[in-house]
Amino acid sequence: xxxxxxxxxxxxxxxxxxxxxxxxxxxxxxxxxxxxxxxxxxxxxxxxxxxxxxxxxxxxxxxxxxxxxxxxxxxxxxxxxxxxxxxxxxxxxxxxxxxxxxxxxxxxxxxxxx
Amino acid sequence: xxxxxxxxxxxxxxxxxxxxxxxxxxxxxxxxxxxxxxxxxxxxxxxxxxxxxxxxxxxxxxxxxxxxxxxxxxxxxxxxxxxxxxxxxxxxxxxxxxxxxxxxxxxxxxx
Numbered sequence: 740x741x742x743x744x745x746x747x748x749x750x751x752x753x754x755x756x757x758x759x760x761x762x763x764x765x766x767x768x769x770x771x772x773x774x775x776x777x778x779x780x781x782x783x784x785x786x787x788x789x790x791x792x793x794x795x796x797x798x799x800x801x802x803x804x805x806x807x808x809x810x811x812x813x814x815x816x817x818x819x820x821x822x823x824x825x826x827x828x829x830x831x832x833x834x835x836x837x838x839x840x841x842x843x844x845x846x847x848x849x850x851x852x853x
Numbered sequence: 854x855x856x857x858x859x860x861x862x863x864x865x866x867x868x869x870x871x872x873x874x875x876x877x878x879x880x881x882x883x884x885x886x887x888x889x890x891x892x893x894x895x896x897x898x899x900x901x902x903x904x905x906x907x908x909x910x911x912x913x914x915x916x917x918x919x920x921x922x923x924x925x926x927x928x929x930x931x932x933x934x935x936x937x938x939x940x941x942x943x944x945x946x947x948x949x950x951x952x953x954x955x956x957x958x959x960x961x962x963x964x
Contacts, residue, residue, distance in 0.1 A: 839885035844896025
C-alpha cells in the first residue's frame with residue numbers, strides 16, 4: 740500500500756474516445772503530480788498542483804486536461820489521443836510543492852491507444 | 854538541452870557493493886538530489902536524498918562532490934531483490950528551473 744491509488748490500472752481506448760484517469764492520496768499531502776513514462780524513457784513531468792492550484796504545465800498538449808478538485812484527488816482527462824500517447828501514467832504526491840520534498844508514487848495506469 | 858544522465862544498465866552479484874552515478878551539470882544551486890527505485894509495474898519508491906557531501910540511511914548511501922555536478926548512489930551488499938531501475942531526480946536550470954528525472958539505470962543482481 741503506497742498511500743497513492745490510481746485507477747484504472749490498465750486502459751485501452753481508441754483515438755476518438757474520452758476517458759479519465761483518477762488518482763487519490765491518503766497521505767495528507769498538498770501537492771500532486773502527473774508524470775508520463777514511455778518505454779525506455781525517463782519519467783516526464785506533465786503537471787503539478789499545489790494546494791489545488793496548477794503550478795506547472797510542461798508544454799503538455801491540450802488533449803490532456805488535468806483537474807484537481809481537492810488536495811486528495813487528481814484527475815487526468817483524455818480526449819482525441821494519439822498512438823504516441825500510449826505509456827504508463829504515474830501520479831505522485833508530496834507534502835507541498837517544494838522540489839526537495841520526496842514524492843510518493845502510485846503504481847500507474849498503463850494506457851494503450853488503438 | 855540540460856539533461857540528467859545515468860548508465861543504462863549495470864550487472865552485479867549478491868553481496869557486492871553497487872555504485873550508480875548520475876551526471877547533472879546544470880543542477881540548480883539550492884535544490885536537493887533524490888534517488889528512487891522502480892520495480893516493474895510499480896511506481897518509483899524514494900530511496901535517499903541529499904544536498905552535499907554524504908548521506909546514509911538504512912538502505913543506501915549518497916555521495917555528492919563539492920561541485921554537485923554528479924551524485925553516486927551506493928547500495929551495500931546487494932541482493933536479488935535489489936534488481937530494479939534506479940533514477941536520480943534533480944532540479945535543472947536553463948530555461949527556468951525544471952524538475953528532471955535521470956535516464957534511469959537498470960540494475961541486475963545475480964547469484
